[in-house]
Amino acid sequence: MPPASSSTSNTRTSATSTSDINTYKGQERALRADRLGTPGLLLSVLAASAPLMVVAGVMPTVFGVMGIVGQPLLYVILGVVLMLFSVGYAEMSRHVHNAGAFYAYIARGLGPTAGAGASLVALVAYSAMQVGIYGILGFEVAGLLATHLGLTVAWWVPALAAAAIVAVLGWLKIDLNARVLGVLLVVECALVVIFDIAAIAEPGPEGLSLSAFNPDTLTGAGLGTALCFCIAAFVGFEQSPVYAEETSRPQVVVSRVMFLAVGYAALFLALSAWALTVATGPGSITGQAAKEGPGLLFTLTGSRLGGTFTDVLHVLFVTGMFAALLSFHNVVARYAFAMGREGLLPAGFGRTNKASGAPATGSVLQSVVSVLVIGAFAVTDGMPAGDPTTPVLRLFTWMGNIGALGVILLMAAASFAVIAFFVRRGAAGPQAWRLVCSGLAGLALVAIAVYTVKDFDVLIGAGPGSSLSWILPGIVGTALVGGLLYGAVLRSVRPEVHARIGLGNEAFRLEQAAAPEEPAGTKA
Numbered sequence: 004m005p006p007a008s009s010s011t012s013n014t015r016t017s018a019t020s021t022s023d024i025n026t027y028k029g030q031e032r033a034l035r036a037d038r039l040g041t042p043g044l045l046l047s048v049l050a051a052s053a054p055l056m057v058v059a060g061v062m063p064t065v066f067g068v069m070g071i072v073g074q075p076l077l078y079v080i081l082g083v084v085l086m087l088f089s090v091g092y093a094e095m096s097r098h099v100h101n102a103g104a105f106y107a108y109i110a111r112g113l114g115p116t117a118g119a120g121a122s123l124v125a126l127v128a129y130s131a132m133q134v135g136i137y138g139i140l141g142f143e144v145a146g147l148l149a150t151h152l153g154l155t156v157a158w159w160v161p162a163l164a165a166a167a168i169v170a171v172l173g174w175l176k177i178d179l180n181a182r183v184l185g186v187l188l189v190v191e192c193a194l195v196v197i198f199d200i201a202a203i204a205e206p207g208p209e210g211l212s213l214s215a216f217n218p219d220t221l222t223g224a225g226l227g228t229a230l231c232f233c234i235a236a237f238v239g240f241e242q243s244p245v246y247a248e249e250t251s252r253p254q255v256v257v258s259r260v261m262f263l264a265v266g267y268a269a270l271f272l273a274l275s276a277w278a279l280t281v282a283t284g285p286g287s288i289t290g291q292a293a294k295e296g297p298g299l300l301f302t303l304t305g306s307r308l309g310g311t312f313t314d315v316l317h318v319l320f321v322t323g324m325f326a327a328l329l330s331f332h333n334v335v336a337r338y339a340f341a342m343g344r345e346g347l348l349p350a351g352f353g354r355t356n357k358a359s360g361a362p363a364t365g366s367v368l369q370s371v372v373s374v375l376v377i378g379a380f381a382v383t384d385g386m387p388a389g390d391p392t393t394p395v396l397r398l399f400t401w402m403g404n405i406g407a408l409g410v411i412l413l414m415a416a417a418s419f420a421v422i423a424f425f426v427r428r429g430a431a432g433p434q435a436w437r438l439v440c441s442g443l444a445g446l447a448l449v450a451i452a453v454y455t456v457k458d459f460d461v462l463i464g465a466g467p468g469s470s471l472s473w474i475l476p477g478i479v480g481t482a483l484v485g486g487l488l489y490g491a492v493l494r495s496v497r498p499e500v501h502a503r504i505g506l507g508n509e510a511f512r513l514e515q516a517a518a519p520e521e522p523a524g525t526k527a
């Protein structure tokens with residue numbers, strides 16, 4: 004077979020999108036094209052990482068609970084790994100345009116059955132990450148209401164209110180959401196950078212130390228879960244191919260956004276984590292982070308930048324989390340749309356809202372899941388008795404890391420799928436350097452996944468014998484096995500559905516071509 008031609012592939016995909024697809028059933032089975040350019044897509048995917056949530060919520064956990072002083076160095080290392088991953092992933096995005104990016108790539112490279120397994124893992128992983136954020140958002144909003152208005156409400160009240168707002172916005176156009184996300188993102192990043200500068204200008208008792216970048220600081224019982232936590236801080240960049248069908252010039256925009264997002268995140272996160280160590284002193288950061296948790300950042304800004312700045316930061320902490328909720332909600336809805344269009348979910352999921360073009364049924368599904376999970380954690384609130392941190396330590400941490408583990412496995416599988424995709428098409432020679440990058444990234448991601456599962460007991464604060472140390476990662480494993488079995492069943496029972504897994508628009512172009520022509524004079 005001759006080497007794959009990106010121009011030929013892209014021309015075919017473009018022609019399919021603009022002619023056959025857009026006229027099929029009133030656009031109900033195609034996402035609207037040309038709605039996002041580079042700035043809109045970049046802001047949308049970066050919003051998923053919620054940078055202020057990472058600095059205020061994730062970083063103190065890695066420092067305090069896992070005892071990893073070298074967290075800034077971890078972001079640099081992971082940035083390199085994810086850049087290697089992006090080389091092959093970006094090239095794949097030029098050949099495959101599908102709202103179910105991860106599972107579509109895996110299906111095209113490793114086969115439809117593997118794609119079915121990946122689709123369920125993706126749905127569970129991104130759904131878990133989205134739902135987990137409701138815990139820390141509800142906890143923070145309840146605290147703000149108590150502090151500034153004297154109102155005492157349970158954390159799940161603002162969490163459910165946020166879920167209702169996200170449900171409504173899920174029906175709106177993605178370009179409106181991109182503007183909302185963009186404004187919130189720019190403001191919160193600016194304030195974090197102001198803190199970074201203030202910390203460097205007024206360092207703690209140990210001065211302007213670079214010891215947090217020393218490899219010797221990468222020690223601690225929770226290195227595996229620290230890797231999982233830190234890689235979760237990057238999650239969002241890999242979502243850009245999910246919007247490929249809705250972008251102008253997807254062959255250029257999607258890959259450009261991925262590299263910009265990874266580079267920005269690595270620099271921003273490493274600098275901010277280092278600023279925290281400088282503000283407290285590397286020798287004191289683990290103890291102070293363990294004591295104050297998410298309050299660490301606000302304590303440090305209060306002493307350097309004043310109460311007003313800190314109050315604004317608290318508000319933007321909430322709006323940043325809300326932006327992440329909205330971004331993840333949109334991604335889950337698009338995965339469900341892609342799965343419905345290809346027959347992995349009921350056909351109703353593969354239809355868009357006629358008014359806005361949004362994947363409506365998938366949006367409703369994620370809203371229902373969110374309400375049910377919030378309700379389940381609300382029922383167990385305060386158990387054990389007197390524990391006020393249930394939403395942070397359980398809902399946020401458990402769900403967030405279940406999701407992060409799933410995304411790590413998906414990235415590893417996608418790395419190997421890229422290699423298989425180009426080798427099977429006889430393009431291994433021209434793509435050699437990209438395939439080497441994908442292989443290195445895949446091996447690194449597998450190692451991170453193994454370390455994450457190994458140290459999961461540290462994450463939940465339980466002993467090595469705790470059942471939760473295997474139940475929680477087992478959720479991802481169950482999704483994978485269930486998806487693979489489902490794919491195998493489809494291969495035997497519904498081979499036509501199995502064959503179109505990962506084909507996206509091309510699948511129902513073929514379906515349209517195979518449909519019998521209507522008699523002359525019949526109205527479509």
